[in-house]
Amino acid sequence: MKIIIEENYEKMSRVAANILLGKMYQNRRVNLAITAGSTPVKMYEYLVSDVKNKSYFDNVHYYNFDEIPFKQKKGYGVTMANLDNLFFKPAEIPESQIHPLDEKNYKNQDKRIEQDGGLDLILLGIGADGHYCGNLPGTTKFEDLTSYVGENATENMKDILLSEVGGDENERPEFYVTMGPKSVMQAKEIVLFATGKKKAAIIKQAFFGPITNDVPASLLQTHPNLTIILDQEAASELY
Template sequence: MDVRIFDTQLELDAFAAELFTDIVKSKPNAVLGLATGSTPVGIYAKMVEKYRKGDVSFADVTTFNLDEYVGLKPYNDQSYAYYMNKHLFAHIDIPDTQTFLPNGMAEDLEAECAQYDRMLLERQIDVQLLGIGHNGHIGFNEPDHALSGETHVVKLKDETREANARFFASMDEVPEYAITMGVGSILKANSIVLVVRGADKADIVKQALTGPITTEVPASLLQTHPRVTVLLDREAGRMLG
């Protein structure tokens, strides 16, 4: 693993954006795996900035998102489809037909998962962006005695729903289920960029990067991947040697 610790969020965001745009510049039809939440917002802003300066075009890029809530329509302002349009897609030249997220409104969720996996098999992700939950989840792959390798529907743990409740009017509005790319699909990416911020994530960062590989800390499985870049702010990396 290539672990880098940054003094400021701006430095971290700029470095991460450079990683992604360099891949696109060297491979214009790159396949990008994207994430949501508060962690990537600054990274996407820097990518948009580079596009507006004419440094990069996303016209031939394809994207796959990690996950989506079940039961939220794409125009719901808490859906991940809405998030991606707000923070990235609406501000760059990527066609809508080349951006993919699981459909949390599908009538047959199992069929939707199978379809998403078929698309992932057809196009290897060149670089996958990840965050990490306080319990070590990546995507919405929650700690368990076993993990699913493929895209699947997951019942979100209370701690995950509580962590995401800040984005909703109340805890009751936080969906109980989501569709998520499986750990196996995540690990098939050619390279992975894990971004973590904040002192509250320091302990799980240490467990994930230096502890035993266990499904009880899903992010620890990243230790098995040959090309992982970890970008941390000082607080998130404070427990590393």
């Protein structure tokens, strides 16, 4: 486990972008699974500027690792729509390099990634509850591969799903899909980043505390090639 602590969110985001870029400059296919959400917003700003119109990155393939489908709207679900807005569209990534996970193909996700040569790197955020991807406490277990998580998986899952679609009851789905803990651990490298005081406690707990399904991200501390990037606030309980 390598821990990188940067002064602030901007610098943390720059390091995350640099690590992704470092993987991408290769003369072979490179497979990256990347995260949606708010943590990566600045990182994608940097990446868009480094990646847009660069034909020498035609070797890089992108995967999402979870998806929350809209109940009625066609096309991308919540995760891919977000990635599309933050990165794929502004960086003009060709569709042939984007490999969506969704409710129709999730059962084949682990096999597909294996056949594509495996993930070179998976970039993760972490929730204050210790979740990463769609692996929330009480949903998946460490031994799970890519999974379907239903609206009754936990007590408040319906609320979470409603919130994920912006509070629109007409679009609240009955489930989502996510790469499971065992799927994520198969990546050759895991990078997890976090920003802000509100993540300080979970960072300490997940990476310096017991490994338990109650804190899904705690499993990641065993991966042979894990890097954690934090700003000073997120690192503030470590020392």
